[in-house]
Amino acid sequence: MKTIIAGAGPTGLLLAGDLAAAGADVTVLERRAEESNLTRAFAVHARTLELLDARGIAEEVIATGTKLSRMRLFNRIGVDFAALPSRFPFVLITPQYHVERILEERAVKAGARIVRGTEVTGLRQDERGVEVHTKAGTHAADYAVGADGAHSGVRHALGLEFPGRAVVRSLMLADVRLARPPQDVISVSAVGTAFAFVAPFGDGWYRIFAWNREHQVPDSTPLTLEEVRETTERAFGRDFGIGECRWLSRFHSDERQVERYRTGRVFLAGDAAHVHSPAGGQGMNTGLQDAANLGWKLAATAAGWAPTGLLDSYHDERHAVGRLVLRTSGGIIRLALLESRAARLGRDVLTGLALHVPAVLRRATGTISGVGIYYPHAPRTADADLGGTRLYELLRAGRHVLLGPAVPPPGYADRLVCAAYDRYILVRPDGYTAWTGTAGEVAVALRTHLGDPRHPADTIS
Structure with a gap:
């Protein structure tokens, strides 16, 4: 099977690596002629790290960044990820280009081809295949x-609408050094006229998002470091000693x-399918999880064993998740940008009280981290110790994993890995449970x- 992927960002590269590892012929077409050192994404959440673990590259990605087990909202409300039911109970702060580099190395090693400086200008398809024009x-x-x-050439070629609206205009982004940094947590604060977000990369650089209600200008308006400094100071009451700057952007x-x-x-995946506010740092993570969902389904189709409707299940499962992420990130940004002092006080009190309720805290951290997101x-x-190996290590084969007390029927060696366990669980290649049951139900x-x-x-291998 030959697959063309438009876009060599994290989503496209993870998908390319998965398909190439499964034996597919994969070509990635990237509009950029050169790799970019600039990035808006910087957070890798727990569920994404689990998926990277299932590909044997989680530790390599973790080595590029800083682990943060908690974040602070509105300068006073703490959210703790340390209790997440995951091997990765933290948010990893690392520039997107590190993630892209590692994913590209994996994809190329598996046999994927990456063609840069090539933009999709159109496509045609029929029941036999697709032609992608450049x-x-x-x-x-x-x-x-x-x-x-977000400006997907593939989506435009399909003639698909991208309904929605602008949520926040004139956001400022800066990567800076700080003389007096905040505590080593993600810090978010807002007053009626300003909002700011500060997160450490772990190498002395900090990412700042800032917004000034009283200065809404087009994206093309030049941004100065002084504007970022003034807005950050207004939001937090201090500017943290903003000094050297390596990147400024307005969007x-x-x-x-x-x-x-x-x-x-x-198919559409990542920002080509959904975009939302940066609140919660879920953008890159949602795209990577789109790719993890789609990859094994395309591979199963190429191998000739995909059940009827498997490819359609990509939309059924991931569209609902995309909608949830839009609601979640949209809710966070709207709370951050409340204008009146009374509304902000009410937000702080109610949010603080809610996050002291264990069930609410579990749901909030589970949604943001992705650990609490599931399909109907x-x-x-969750990962499991199988006596000498772990479940997510077995998933590195790119196949389903059947856990159970006895050997299953033969004939599935090309798509199944087995391990002894006290009950029967069939785990999909993307780390979700396909089935649980009894010995008598295994064959069906x-x-x-x-x-x-x-x-x-x-025989089973």
Whole structure:
């Protein structure tokens, strides 16, 4: 199977690596001629780290950044991730370009090709395949994926609307050094006329997002460090000694989501399918999880064993998650930007009280971290010690994992890894539970989720 992926950001690179590792012919078309050192994304949440662990690269990514187990909202409300039911009970702060580098190395090593300086200008598809057009020529494939950002050429070529609206205009972004940094946590504060967010990269640099209600200008308006300094001081009451700056940018934040993630043989993922405010740091994470969901389903289709409707389940599962992320990030940013003092006081009191209720705290941290997000018929499967190995280490084969007390029926060696366990659990390659049941139900479960066995003589590996 040949797949064309538009976009060599984190979403496209994770997907390319997964497909190439499964034996697919993968070409990634990237509009940028060169890699960029600039990035807006910087947070890698627990669920994403679990998915990277299932690919054997979590520790490499963690080594590039700083672990933060708590964040502070509105300068006084603490949110603690230390109790997350995960091997990664923290937020990793690292620039997106580190994540991209590691994902690209994995994809290329697996056999994916990356073509830079190539922008999608159109496409055509029929029941046999897809043609992706660029200024340099046409690429034919069985499937195509648009992971090419908010201004997706693939989405435009499909003629799909991207409904939504701007949430915040004239956001300021700066990477700076601080002479008097805040405590080593993500800090967020807002007053009626200003909002600011500060997070450490762990190497002496800090990321600042800032917004000034009284100075709303077009994205093209030049941004100065003094404007960032004044807005940060207004929001926090101090500017933390902002000094050297390596990047300044002004942008606006939209809330948008395409209605369908699949159109025939073409799929949309990441910012091409959904965009939202940076509140909660969920953008890159949601795109990576889109890729993890889609990759194994395309691989199963290429291998010829995908059950009917498997590719359609990508939209069914991920569109609902995208909608949840829009609501979550939108709610956080709207709370941060409340104008009246009375409203902000009420926000602080009610939010502080709510987060002292264990169930509310678990839901909040679970949603932001992704650990609490699940699909209607497929809950997240936590990592498990299997006596000498872990579940997520077994997932590195890119196959389903069947845990159980006895050997299952033969014929699934090409799509299944087995391990002894005290009960039967069938885990999908993306770390979600496909089925739990009894010994008498195993054969039916395997046929339902993995199709017919190859040959009765096959053995399980």
